[in-house]
Amino acid sequence: MNTKSKFSNHNVIFILLAVLAFFSVGTTFLSLSPGLNNWYVFGIAAIMASLVLIQYMDLKSEGFLVYAFFIVPVVLFAILVVLVGLASPNGPRIF
Amino acid sequence: MNEISPFPFEAENHFLFTDSDTAHTSGPEGLTPGRLGIWILISSEIVIFAGILGSFILFRTAHPEWAEESRHLNLIAGSLNTLILLFSNFFMMKAADAVNNGENNKVKLLLGLTIALGTAFLAVKGYEYSMEFQRGEFPSTNNFWSFYFLMTGIHALHILGGLTALSLLWNRARKGTLGPTQGRVALTGLYWSFVELVWIFLFPLLYLMK
Numbered sequence: 001m002n003t004k005s006k007f008s009n010h011n012v013i014f015i016l017l018a019v020l021a022f023f024s025v026g027t028t029f030l031s032l033s034p035g036l037n038n039w040y041v042f043g044i045a046a047i048m049a050s051l052v053l054i055q056y057m058d059l060k061s062e063g064f065l066v067y068a069f070f071i072v073p074v075v076l077f078a079i080l081v082v083l084v085g086l087a088s089p090n091g092p093r094i095f
Numbered sequence: 096m097n098e099i100s101p102f103p104f105e106a107e108n109h110f111l112f113t114d115s116d117t118a119h120t121s122g123p124e125g126l127t128p129g130r131l132g133i134w135i136l137i138s139s140e141i142v143i144f145a146g147i148l149g150s151f152i153l154f155r156t157a158h159p160e161w162a163e164e165s166r167h168l169n170l171i172a173g174s175l176n177t178l179i180l181l182f183s184n185f186f187m188m189k190a191a192d193a194v195n196n197g198e199n200n201k202v203k204l205l206l207g208l209t210i211a212l213g214t215a216f217l218a219v220k221g222y223e224y225s226m227e228f229q230r231g232e233f234p235s236t237n238n239f240w241s242f243y244f245l246m247t248g249i250h251a252l253h254i255l256g257g258l259t260a261l262s263l264l265w266n267r268a269r270k271g272t273l274g275p276t277q278g279r280v281a282l283t284g285l286y287w288s289f290v291e292l293v294w295i296f297l298f299p300l301l302y303l304m305k
Contacts, residue, residue: 010192014185021181025174027303034162034305041299048295056188056288062134065126069138077145081153 013055020048133282137289140253144293147249151242151300162305164239167232172223173302176216177294183212184284184291187261191281199268202280206265209287213258220251246297253290257283 024044027037053059059066126134155161190205227233227240234244260283267273273280 010185010188014181017181018178021174021177024299024303025170025177028170032305034159037303037305041303045295045299049292052184052288052292052295056184056291057285063125065131066134069134070141073138073141073145076142077149080146081149 009055013051017048017051020044020051024048127278129278129282130285133285137286140289140293143249147242147246148296148300151246154238154242155300155304158238161239164237165301165304167227167230168243168302169223169226170302172219173298176219177298179212179216179219180291180294183209183216184287186212187284187287191284194273194277194280199271199273202273202277203265203268206261206268206280210258210261210265213254213261216254217251217258220247243301246301250290250293250297253293257287257290260286 024041027041030037032040053070059070186205186208190202190209193201193205224244232240234241260279264273264276264280264283267276
């Protein structure tokens, strides 16, 4: 990728992030059920995070080692959440 | 005979941020020591933030009444800070591009804007804290506020750390001595993007979750 296209990529990603942030805040003006609201805002957050990771942090051009740095703590985190969730009296209850 | 660089670390990083195929050739999987170091740092930061955020999610789902507490947060200030960080990181990315293009004046300007917006983020957060303290909401008030001050406080400390690194780079850019250390602009950009990434999850968790 040349510098010029990278430059315009940053502009596009920034606009996308701003629009997504706007939609995210917009949920407060909608009367969604708590469950739906939470899936909606975290869905948007996941998309925003992916954009930052892939484009700004350039994860797309990294090798396996960097992916491992990222995946291992995330997997550990997922295990932690599931185990603690299972151990809670009401069972796993996310949202 | 090859001349030995007095700045071997920086000299490698100098080539890291070009677009040539020779850019990533010095470490495991072609990562330079600087980039590898930043990724290791980010990996350890993920462990820290994932632990805190994971604990908050579990507590939050067990305590639906926390939704009432989160309504006391200033949504306008939180949204403003989201926008400020988006702009700040955008300028940071542009600064890294300007380094690649050898535009020192632009680097100086963009780093300055990034620092100004990072400082604005802290100012808005400080204003929010002062309003909360005035309402009698402290870390000791209840678990929600303990989590709130812990998560936003640690995040603010990361912003402060990033601002320190950015200020050092900006100072060098201002003096025109960025030269051999210019690769650090993109490394700092990587860290700054991570700080934005954390906020992307903190904001809905604290301000928008019902």
